[in-house]
Amino acid sequence: MNLMNPQDRLIFALDVPGKKEAEHYAKMLEGVVGCFKIGLELFISEGPDIVKMIQDRSAANIFLDLKLHDIPATVRGALRSAEKLGVQYITIHSTEGEAILETAQEVKGSGLEVLAVTVLTSTSASSLASLGIREDIDAAALVLDRATRAQNSGCAGVVCSGEEAKLVKLKCGEEFKIIVPGIRPQWARVSGDDQNRIATPFQAIEDGADMIVVGRPIRDAGDPREAAQKIIEEIS
Ligand code: C5P
Numbered sequence: 001m002n003l004m005n006p007q008d009r010l011i012f013a014l015d016v017p018g019k020k021e022a023e024h025y026a027k028m029l030e031g032v033v034g035c036f037k038i039g040l041e042l043f044i045s046e047g048p049d050i051v052k053m054i055q056d057r058s059a060a061n062i063f064l065d066l067k068l069h070d071i072p073a074t075v076r077g078a079l080r081s082a083e084k085l086g087v088q089y090i091t092i093h094s095t096e097g098e099a100i101l102e103t104a105q106e107v108k109g110s111g112l113e114v115l116a117v118t119v120l121t122s123t124s125a126s127s128l129a130s131l132g133i134r135e136d137i138d139a140a141a142l143v144l145d146r147a148t149r150a151q152n153s154g155c156a157g158v159v160c161s162g163e164e165a166k167l168v169k170l171k172c173g174e175e176f177k178i179i180v181p182g183i184r185p186q187w188a189r190v191s192g193d194d195q196n197r198i199a200t201p202f203q204a205i206e207d208g209a210d211m212i213v214v215g216r217p218i219r220d221a222g223d224p225r226e227a228a229q230k231i232i233e234e235i236s
Contacts, residue, residue, distance in 0.1 A: 001034065001061070003210060006235035008034035010228065011063055011179070013215030015039055019046050019053060025224065026057050032228045035061040035088070037213060051085045061088040067117055068100075069093035075103040083112045089179075091115050091159060094146040101153035113156035113177070118143040121161045121182030124196040139197065140164050144171055151176050162199025162207055169208030180204040181213035185231060188217035201234040 001008045012033040014022050022042055029036075036054050043050060043066060054062055064087045068075045075092060082090045092100055094116040104114035123131075125139045133142060143164040148171060150158050157177025160168055165178050172178075182195040183204060193216075204212050214231060221227035 001211070005034070006232045007032065009205065009209075009211045009235050010231055011035040011037050011211050011213045012218055012228065013037045013039060013065075013181070013213055014042055014054075015215045015219065016042060017045060018042070019050060022046070022050060023053065023057070025219065026054050028225055029218070029228055030058050030060070032225055032232070033060060035063050035211065037063040037065050037215075039065045040067070048085055051087060055086065063087070063089040063091075065089075065091050067091045067093055069096070070100075072099050072103050075100055076106045079103060079107045079112070079114065083107045083110045087112060089113050089115055089156075091117050092155075093117050094150055094158070098149055098153050101150050101155055104150075104154040104156070108154060114154075115177065115179055116146065116150035116155045116158045118146040118150075118158050118160045118164070121197050122194050140167055144168060147172055147176075157210070159213075161197035162204040162209065163197050165199075165204060165207040165209050177210045178208055179211050179213060180209035181215075183212045183214045183217065183231075185217055185227075185234065187230070188221075188227075190216045190220065201231045205235050 010033045014036050016022050068078050119139055119142055129135050143160045144167055147158045147168045151172050159179045161182050162180050168178055182198045184198045218224045218227045
């Protein structure tokens with residue numbers, strides 16, 4: 001990733017049901033996005049072959065967004081398997097604390113970077129109490145605490161909302177990567193949107209995001225390639 005190149009800072013979420021659709025978007029967006037994110041929907045339906053398909057067709061990085069959440073031995077095993085696939089990024093959950101975050105050390109130096117999911121961008125600030133989080137702890141404090149633990153445990157970075165990016169950058173420094181989903185350009189219309197803590201591409205980058213994840217605003221645009229290009233201009 002070269003932060004000077006705006007295209008390298010755009011991750012497209014390949015949130016599609018199968019290989020045919022994934023191939024369509026990989027072809028259409030080749031040379032425009034720096035990274036393709038494969039999530040649960042696509043990986044469960046197509047398995048590791050989908051990684052190979054993208055690698056064969058594209059020079060972009062691959063982000064395996066499986067949000068691993070299990071006992072440490074199982075997560076370590078999953079990370080070793082992901083390392084063999086030759087992907088650049090994978091996500092683990094941070095809610096269980098250091099025991100799971102430290103599994104990142106299993107693949108340190110291998111080229112696979114482990115990113116910790118802090119608080120999902122679909123989680124609203126008002127729903128934290130109902131999740132058992134103490135009322136005096138807001139989303140920003142929770143994200144900051146989890147980001148610090150992730151950094152101390154050997155993770156390469158975190159996934160957080162644009163609202164917390166600035167705080168995490170200040171606390172964790174330049175080297176620790178910040179990936180921001182929940183991106184909504186001003187022109188984007190997403191029907192039935194489930195994202196709550198959202199930011200525009202400009203705001204997220206301005207606040208310290210190293211990379212932004214964009215799914216539906218590109219996928220569902222009339223011209224996805226043009227939408228991606230518009231976002232790159234905004235990043236620039
Ligand atoms: O379509 P949209 O732009 O909302 O897509 C966001 C993508 O980012 C989805 O693939 C979602 O799984 C992912 N993501 C997220 N919030 C997180 C972590 C990942 O929205 N905290």
